[in-house]
Amino acid sequence: NAGVTQTPKFQVLKTGQSMTLQCAQDMNHNSMYWYRQDPGMGLRLIYYSASEGTTDKGEVPNGYNVSRLNKREFSLRLESAAPSQTSVYFCASSESSPGNIQYFGAGTRLSVL
């Protein structure tokens, strides 16, 4: 049971470099999410996709872009990485109803030097 799979698990970038974080789910969920986790701040929503073909900004979208490639895949792109984007990134998925459980990937630990 794969659930939510994120790649890569670790990444080190230099300031100004770009990269794409990949996320795929095999639970046939409509909704997918990208969060960042920083010490003492919990998880903050970057972008989400309520269904295939739609994406919306979350709490902290600046410096990021997303693509909902199909129902399974939701990628997060950093066009020009900054040290402030050093964080742990989590992808999650859920059904699209209030109170539904979100299922999380294992995370990507990103350092921007």
Added chain:
Amino acid sequence: GNSVTQMEGPVTLSEEAFLTINCTYTATGYPSLFWYVQYPGEGLQLLLKATKADDKGSNKGFEATYRKETTSFHLEKGSVQVSDSAVYFCALSVNDYKLSFGAGTTVTVRA
């Protein structure tokens, strides 16, 4: 807006001790409430949830009761084990499927 406040950690306990993590919330509507747990090196996973007032969520010996009058959802376990060492997040969702998280509480249980 919607927000969650949970007690700051870290919390360090001995095995078999009683654990309480306080969580209070503000919400613009009628929220569903959750506790998620993050074990070292892993993503978050649901521990328990409650969707209406006075509901009690329970799992793995943990319990939390949805208290609308005090806007609280405190997490409790009567006898913790070393394997309960983790970060615990309180969260809510209101009228949609997006979650608002608290800052997280790190719990360490010593043998």
